[in-house]
Amino acid sequence: MCGIIGIVGRDGVSELLLEGLKRLEYRGYDSAGIATLVDGAIERRRAEGKLINLERRLAEAPLAGSIGIGHTRWATHGGPTEGNAHPHATDRVAVVHNGIIENYQALTAELTRKGHVFVTETDTEVVAHLITDYLQQGKAPVEACRLAFHRLEGAFALAILFAGEENLMVGTRRGTPLAVGYGDGAMYLASDAFAMAPLTNRLAYLEDGDWVVLTRNSAEIRAADDTPVERKIHVSNVSAALIGKAGHRHFMLKEIFEQPQVIGDTINAFVSASTGTIALPDLPFDPAKVPRLTIVACGTAYYVAMVAKYWFEQVARLPVEVDIGSEFRYRDTPFEKGGVAVFVSQSGETLDTLEALRHAKRAGQHIVSIVNVPESTIARESDRVLYTLAGPEIGVASTKAFTTQLTVMACLVLAFARARGTISHEREAELALALREVPARAAEVLRHDDAIQALASMVAESRDALYLGRGTAYPIALEGALKLKEISYIHAEGYAAGEMKHGPISLIDDGVPVIALAPSDALFEKVVSNIQEVAARSGRVLLISDADGVARLGGKVRWSIELPKVDPFVAPILHSLPVQLLAYHTAVAKGTDVDQPRNLAKSVTVE
Template sequence: RIFDQEDAPVERLVTRTVMSGAMIGKGSYRHFMQKEIFEQPVVIGDTLQSYVDPLSRRVTLPDMPFDFADIPRLTASACGTAFYAGMIGKYWFEQVARLPVDIDIASEFRYREAPLPENGAALFISQSGETIDTLSALRYTRDQKQHILSIVNQQESGIARESDVVMKTLAGPEIGVASTKAFTTQLVVLACLALAAGRARGSLSPEAEAELTSALIEVPAQASYFLEREAQLIEIAHEMAEASDILYMGRGSMYPLALEGALKFKEISYLHAEGYAAGELKHGAMALIDEHVPIVVCAPSGPLFDKTAGNIQEVIARGGRVVLISDAQGIEAIGDNVTHAVQVPEVSPFVAPILYALPLQLLAYHTAVIKGTDVDKPRNLAKSVTVE
């Protein structure tokens, strides 16, 4: 029975969940997190089907109460892994759609009392849709008369109910505390939003949209191909389990992915890890590098590869042990000088953060298994943070 603030009974529609026992069971997997990592090709594909027309190679969005062409600025806010997804989305919105984006950690955004533009839009990202800091940030932007757009995995959540438009990720139930498939499906939705915004703002030609959409459509097959070749990552995980400090490094959209890789690693392995923008190593982090410190570098071939390669050489010159994650072209260029080279399929730089998330998740998972931690329920953490 449900009552309102005056203790009067209220009626609520009862709906039957579509979840089955198979969806919330581990099946043949050792942990929920392992199962959820391996579900990503399917859930990425399911999410893409909701927003992409494969025949026209165009993104189709639900009806919006605003036009992206009229939005002066997008204000994004989230927590934890969802925040790093939003950071990657910022690169996409600004590069593809030429739409300025501010992004804040939700627990900080509310308190800096940011002035927001007239007719602006606010974007909130959350797996559960119940994260209290993100919900409070949403209410702040509502008071500032912003259009509210959310990306959630739970259609019935508080954030979804209070949004003008809900972009659902079709990740299915995510049981493991460390987010994996929710993260990659959030990236898929953000990429689709950026493409739609680019089309609306006239910054993306039909040919360019078709090319980038095609790259998105190929991600599930490329993810499946990579997941079949995880043995090398298990070998690397044995070495990383012996380290006390691990650095993650990337440029462009690979920088927030480095932050996410470090977060994933430390939250389930209990080992210290930090993510850095590659160009920032000289501003302090280089002092940490010696022969005992593994550095995981995400460096797809493309416009930023040569810059990242220079940073890798600087790390190697100081004795650092580099784990390079790149495609065949990148590994051919500098693979001989690194400690380990993990090859992923060659993809468009636009979709690289989605695919490159998988080896980072597997490294964290297998290191945690080797360390013997509680992978699905790491100490001191909860799946959904509903208190400030």
């Protein structure tokens, strides 16, 4: 989603803003822009498309100044054109914005009647005109912002620049993240710590509804009711170095190959070195007394939740409700007293998931989150946080965050099972050992990269693809289909294999590749039957299984990929890797933008 950066008090500010925007590219965007004050006047440079276009514009027409704001835009209201690119400005105010102003149409109509002229298709432009209107009424800049903030509805983060004010910037957040950076004779605003890493490691995270007045030497933070507040200053450990591709063609491929390492790091954080068993942080509730677990997530993380439902119910014997973040609140689901709600998000800023968390918290549920970003809003608002140690994930299509989320969830399941007495010490030790072996087994899976690349050329020629799985392989089939759609733009669907005969089998012909995920577990014979149904209708089946599965079905499928034999409990983690590689190589074969696929954003901070 859109990225914001603001700087007060640094010479050569346009170059620093551009560097910050490069560090925000991973969030996804389709246009970008910068505004600074030059001799007190607002000057802008904007460009459609990638940052290289903005960089060329700045080379042709440099921007001076020591104060400025920058933005990477992911189009919502209005197309991804230069005219709709941020910053939006009047002659007195420039604004960058992440989020949606829900009442912009009413405000636009009101301001138009007053003589304001709107030139873009965006909701953001109304913010610049609203603040300008208060300035025209004689209000000082800070007061104009305060009055405007109280009239805005929606979820947003804003950074605001004023003509003639070389030492003043105002920011606010409601629903979407914004952090203040403290420097030496300079101050900063940005969507995340990564954008500010080369500039400062001292950050304060604004709470929901906060607004801040920055000068080069100060930050005055006020809460939603306008009362002054203090927010804790954190020392960030985010690296100042731009994340590189380490010799890989794309960030996504690099992150796929990082999985043995980051899965291992995550396991080591939760498995006791002395006992070999799961050692979680103290939980603010007794797992043995939890009547029901609710797991909420969006996108790829939702499939983690689906796998977890199987695990919790089978291993810990705990009823689990799984829901999509954008649907959860609106079902008005009843909660049980003493219930636990788990929220899964790579960024920790996914707005649908965050609002679902707040809904569950108001209902008295214990809140546990699984996130990758320690300073994120979801982490700060949870009772307990279980961190994935995936490191920065730049590719929009999640890979290592997904498998580390599965890893953390597996550890949580084993901890619950032990506390609830549903698993023996011996079985816990077996499963903990199976988890500790996953990094090595994952490295073995990645050795199939060349073979999967060869198969991808076949998939790339198709218009449609189907993914099949049963049990915990079913959510991985859904994830495989999502990955293929996200980055190759091929229509793909994932199905519970037993559902094929209830409709989807009518789609089968020799032009539709069928990717079957079939670990040799208790449901394997059922999947065999489903695969035979596909093969009988000339379906081209790619089987992903272990040695036993390939031996059993090798003669009935067109292609196969043999994975290491592991305990079925950890099989979903390993089966995630080949479907990631298949999607990646298919996208490369089709020539798409793998790391920043069209219309997608890394962190979805609007509803």
